[in-house]
Amino acid sequence: MLKVKKVAVDTTPENTVFLDRNCVFYRAEEFTALKKIEVIGVTKTILATLIIADDEAIVGADELGLAAPAFRRLNNREGAPVRIAQAPPRPSLEAVRKKIDGAEMTESEIAAIITDIAAYRYSPMEIAAFLISSASFMTTREVLGLTRAMKNAGTTLDWKWPIIVDKHCVGGVPGNRTSMIVAPIVASHGLYMPKTSSRAITSPAGTADTMEVLARVDLSTEEMRSVVDKEKACLAWGGRVNLSPADDVLISVERPLRIDTREQMVASILSKKAAAGSTHLLIDIPVGPSAKIRSRADAIQLRKLFEFVADQLGLTLEVVTTDGSQPIGRGVGPVLESRDVMAVLRNEPDAPEDLRERALTLAGKVLEFDPKLRGGAGRARAEDLLDSGAALASMEGIIAAQGPSPTRYALGEITLDVIAPRSGVVSAMDCQRLGRIARLAGAPMDKGAGLDFFKKIGDPVEKGEALYRIYSCYPSDFEFASTCAAEESGMTISETHLERPKA
């Protein structure tokens, strides 16, 4: 029997194991054709991708090296006995092959696939096979089955109140940090909004990253419940709660492949919201030439799919399409976005008007979920709660209840002003490009990295004036971001004055 050895490399989320080419118990190369092996530990069996090693320092001839995720999941001490075998054929992969051949998957086949994915039994290439086979065609019944399966594969929360509201943006527009304003408005009205968010994966900041500048976000389920009991809302990172864990595994492949289908998006969002116990959900779909959704027609198709699945799940859902033609607010990146959010909550005179407007619109829609509120009164009520300071007080309560952030985050100290190459009017901003520059600058990993805009669409500029400032914490990131901005700044300046598009 081989002995377990931990190999300190991070192959998240994949299980990877190392076997010495001259292994004394097994002919290592016999396992390579299919890459996947079964690892049988003392109490647990996992599937893992095999890499052959030729270095005793990595793994000895009588050892099986387990990369960090596999080591954690096998849950054995170093030196514990372990056997390996060819991975047995998996029925759920048969269903994927059927789907590739054009068949419709049954609900139980989808459930088997999602169970295997949530248990880390699929390699990235297998996950890609599932995603792409579904990307080209998926029936609405399959999307519903997928959403249910993803919801059921993890923790599901339930709450003691009849109405649990939530709001979610499909993304694609930097700086669109409205949840941190909507949640305190809604909570100060009296509705419950236990919001869990993800960290940004390919965008420069997620709500969890930004909230973390102000408070602890890695709450356990119990801590989350106690915050919501007290404050009616929370703004927590969903990672510790284990809602729809298959989604995180799927995302680990969707993002590098940059595939983002309507069907996956709906299943991903609704499975998490249903698992989190939401009863009423507002979906924000920003539409713009460089946003995730590029046209009204696409937005309508997406809306209909959201509506179909939500109806079947018994979730009350409203969809609102918003202007996604440019970043929202001034800052992009956790520290800068938290500054904008707090400026709006504090009613500061120079708070970014577009962020305030967007947040009020969305909060108004969420408030309309309250049956006691007169139809059409949501927006005005939202404005009252924000202007009166009730929302700020609620946010301060949430921050206090979640506890202070373990670290104090400052703005990056390496900066560069990106300059207008000519005079004119800002006529377009490329959300994707600007998001990429902010990421290269270090956001969201470095919370103080990002972009701060001095100009937005419709603003006149003089040649040589600063368009935005890049903030970085490290020289290598600064170099990446400056080079990218120099190639193409992401801002278009036209000679003629263009009207600023309406939200």
Next chain:
Amino acid sequence: MLKVKKVAVDTTPENTVFLDRNCVFYRAEEFTALKKIEVIGVTKTILATLIIADDEAIVGADELGLAAPAFRRLNNREGAPVRIAQAPPRPSLEAVRKKIDGAEMTESEIAAIITDIAAYRYSPMEIAAFLISSASFMTTREVLGLTRAMKNAGTTLDWKWPIIVDKHCVGGVPGNRTSMIVAPIVASHGLYMPKTSSRAITSPAGTADTMEVLARVDLSTEEMRSVVDKEKACLAWGGRVNLSPADDVLISVERPLRIDTREQMVASILSKKAAAGSTHLLIDIPVGPSAKIRSRADAIQLRKLFEFVADQLGLTLEVVTTDGSQPIGRGVGPVLESRDVMAVLRNEPDAPEDLRERALTLAGKVLEFDPKLRGGAGRARAEDLLDSGAALASMEGIIAAQGPSPTRYALGEITLDVIAPRSGVVSAMDCQRLGRIARLAGAPMDKGAGLDFFKKIGDPVEKGEALYRIYSCYPSDFEFASTCAAEESGMTISETHLERPKA
């Protein structure tokens, strides 16, 4: 700048690199979302998949660890300076995304994809995305474009003779080692057949594996030319010649996913044959309930696609469908199959009749490519050449010209006879199951491992009689194979006598 370090792990064919989590030059975690990074060496730039490491023994804080394939391809000494960057967006992946959305790929888009794949710029998940997007639907024009692109991505051979024949079996039937009989027959007639074969990937033996028992097979292009100049044929491993290298990369993902579409099969086979300079090609499609192709209708569809692409490439092609209901010959595995092949060539009285028959049929068809031969005379001519010993002499010439195998291979010494559980008649043999048992026994990695059949379809058996013998070289493999055979031996015994199906 980071310093190159070789990490002795084999991630073939993928480029994999290791970066310390506390790297002094880069924020390692910033690179993880997209997994792919650009590695800029002194003279070369490669794309690689990134793994974060937490162990100085694997990679230091000022080093970039390169797994064996990446180290070889970057072609720098250890300690050489190296930079990294986020992988730039690749246009060929845009084409894959278009295909996922249902578009037809243009010939130049396919060429860009294949060039990137042949240069190891795609990760397994990206390869899977390409394969699956094409698996669900591919136009014949796309298949043609794919075949051309795959051919052009590697070495192409040309020969000074007007007719270069080849034969290829689409596979799926263990023991079907006819090429090693057809090539010497055809060469002794005077046609040129420079055959390159692959090693088995998921089957228990390929022609290259089996020929290697008798002679060296890893010939360079020059060595191959000199063998063919002298003997009119060779039986070489294609790996050193670099024909259609994208195919090997695609196979590394197709096999674990067990996807084997008509379109990929045609592009894979014809790109290799066209690159090898073949002008006339015979394709053998075995049809059987457990073979790769299960029905006549499937075989006809496959044949038509072969014909369409071959016509466009200017390749003369004939397709023959054969009986794929059971293994051919007696042995399965390199040593046992080479024994059967030589028994046929030597006209030994107990040589397996089915292998001889199959080889004569195919050789007859190949001989008909000779314009000087009277139509219909191929089969009789093949028989003459085999019976007269001319084919044997040719095989001996090929073996001598290729040189002796560097190793002498013996039959495995750990054996088990699989016993008939009752009396009756063998009514079915499961090619897939028997292939799997032979592989578990160690074939083709251990050339002496495999199965030797005492009974085939139509043979009467008594309860307790041996059906076949398992040969293994190592106890662990023997254990795997015996367990699998005990579960389900792959042979069905019926009480009533069934007619042996005709080829």
